[in-house]
Amino acid sequence: MKPGSSSVLIPFVITLLLSFLWATSAHTHEDFLQCLTLHAGNSTSSISQVIYTPANSSYSSILEFSIQNPRFSTPATPKPLVIITPLHVSQIQSAINCSQKHGLQIRVRSGGHDYEGLSYVSDVPFLIIDMINLRSISVDAENGTAWVESGAIIGEVYYGIAEKSIKFGFPEGLCPTVGIGGHFSGGGYGTLMRKYGLAADNIIDAQMIVVKGRILDRKSMGEDLFWAIRGGGGSSFGIIVAWKIKLVHVPSTVTVFTVNRNLEQNATKLVYWWQHVADKVHEDLFIRVVLTSANSSQEGRRTIQASFNSLYLGGIDNLLSLMQESFPELGLVREDCTEMSWIESVLYFGGFPSGESLNVLLNRTPLIRPIFKAKSDYVMEPISEVGLEGIWERFYEKEAETALLIFTPYGEKMSEISESAIPFPHRAGNIYKIQYLVYWEEEGIAATERHISWIRRLYSYMAAHVSKSPRAAYMNYRDLDIGKNNKKGKTSYRRASIWGTKYFKSNFNRLVHVKTMIDPTNFFRNEQSIPALTSW
Secondary structure (H helix, E strand, C coil): CCCCHHHHHHHHHHHHHHHHHHHHHHHHHHHHHHHHHHHHHHHHHHHHCCEECCCCCCHHHHHHHCCCCHHHCCCCCCCCCEEECCCCHHHHHHHHHHHHHCCCEEEEECCCCCCCCCCCCCCCCEEEEEHHHCCCEEEECCCCEEEEECCCEHHHHHHHHHHHCCCEECCCCCCCCCEHHHHHHHCCCCCCHHHHCCCHHHEEEEEEECCCCCEECHHHHHHHHHHHHCCCCHHHCCEEEEEEEECEECCCCEEEEEEEEEHHHCHHHHHHHHHHHCCCCCCCEEEEEEEEEEECCCCCCEEEEEEEEEEECCCHHHHHHHHHHHCHHHCCCHHHEEEECHHHHHHHHCCCCCCCCHHHHHCCCCCCCCEEEEEEEEECCCCCHHHHHHHHHHHCCHHHCCEEEEEEECCCHHHHCCCCCCCCCCCCCCCEEEEEEEEECCCCHHHHHHHHHHHHHHHHHHHHHCCCCCCCCCCCCCCHHHCCCCCCCCCCHHHHHHHHHHHHCCHHHHHHHHHHHHCCCCCCCCCCCCCCHHHC
């Protein structure tokens, strides 16, 4: 070969390879669409109305509408060959059948909040089943239950309950645009968790489609599978279409407060003391701490702000009495507190201004949509003041200007439920959960690497202060740093258990056995899906 000829040959080979891959994908895509049309039978026209390919003018807008992290919306991000927005269950059954026949992977998206984008990104040829059209909510106030389709968002569920009764609520999350499908199947945290547990603890039935296209409810799927999808991640086992939830009672009046304290106002000691009482106060009282970097009163300097953010299921007088008894150091006064209805507290924690209409809960577009990276931890022993000061030091770094830590308290109902009741195992022994978040506006690889490097350094520092063997993590705060499956789908139990035991502890083993029983070929898979024993 002549000198320099390789530099000509390499681009040619790459171009040839890409052309081959594109042609193969295009062929797969056409075969898949023909298969869908065939399965649609008499409803061909309706199936065509819910299919989007790159040739459709609305493909990009449909794809991007529910991408909640712009980190996964770049030109380099792999795109689906097809997006399907089913109007009824039969279209999902057809998509599962045809995907298996033509070698396409399925990603299921309800709200698009997966922290690593796994509900709408894949490195192998794939399609998205976007549940946005399947979001009906049917509330039975007489029996205190509701059926909720997986495409609904948290805000729509809250709105649907409030429309029917002011006596009921539900223990789900604070962010109203989060999709129910992922939220329920991964656990589901909220301000009512200390009294009523997780969203997944209050699910009493479900309807799902499994790999062979069958539609199952709790009775027909059996208790093992019903156990697995409530906290074990539904996307590993099939496509969950709807959930039946048990509503919980809320009082006519609740009280909220947000008290901000910075380092000059004794924030370090207050956070230290909070750790000793947060999981022990009355079940009606929920006090979380949000930590951020803020401007100091000294010009040109930064400080740390701790926001004590609370919901009390009752009136101000009782709250003040409770706080004086359990956490007097905070110095809560009547002027800090606001009484309101429980549904109004949903708006308060959602970040909406006072007096906002409940209709904002129906909006599927977040108030902001920044680029971010997140991680999680569980704390079983109070972090010392010196340990907290180590966190503050890292918050003075440039990349942390828009970072935050959220400490969510445990205790009461969360500690009473057995670790094995559902796959979510993080129960007794935990004082609180940490959510780490770092946001940035600059686009490009360099900015992304800088900010992710910062949150990883903080996470590394925290190792001495959090749970160990395993260092636990919360599945709904997806983090591929803690381990991931082989992209080709042949993932061993040992490899998957690296991340699996962090999310599920000893429940991981049972999840693998349920997966092997219901999806032995490991068709429903992603970078952190439960593996089937028969697939490797």
